[in-house]
Amino acid sequence: NDKKMEGAEWSRQIKPEAERYQRPFVWTIPLPTHHRVCTLSSSPSPVCVVGVRDEEGQPPTHLICGDDDRAESLTTITIHQRPVLSPASVGTTVWDGSLVLSKYLVNTYGPQGLKGKRIIELGSGCGITGIVAALLGGHVVFTDITGLDLLRENVQNNLSSLQLETTDIKQYSW
Helix, strand or coil: CHHHHCCCCCCCCCCCHHHHHHCCEEEEEEEECCCCCCCCCCCCCCEEEEECCCCCCCCCCEEEECCCCCCEEEEEEEECCCCCCCHHHHHHCCCHHHHHHHHHHHHHHCCCCCCCCEEEECCCCCCHHHHHHHHCCCEEEEEECCCHHHHHHHHHHHCCHHHHCCEEEEECCC
């Protein structure tokens, strides 16, 4: 189990409030793959761009590099946040626990490791953990009491149309 937690460490990045909420939270996670590698250029390092989504809402970035057994896909997740103004809005920011849990899912299950698994995320907030679960193949129901518009925006901006077909967003008071 210690091996599964390798790389799941997290250190808090203190940013001024204005900087934290004016720009989206951008996080790139490695997803090991067993894909065949392709080359885009004559460079000695094989690289393949599979898809792109940037801060303007384009699909997430996926890079596949390396050989068949050690290929790694880098997926960039962009999460928009809002300041926490009351106890009802605590889900509008990315919390450290959601990042640690997301890294744990990546390290434990890997690509398609959640394929076919039905997942309900209680208190999805900005949605980062459920987005990671969906990227790993899970069928995710995102839930929260408030902030569903922000949650919906983040989910739609970070998942492909095929992945969106296996997700749902519900208001739920747990």
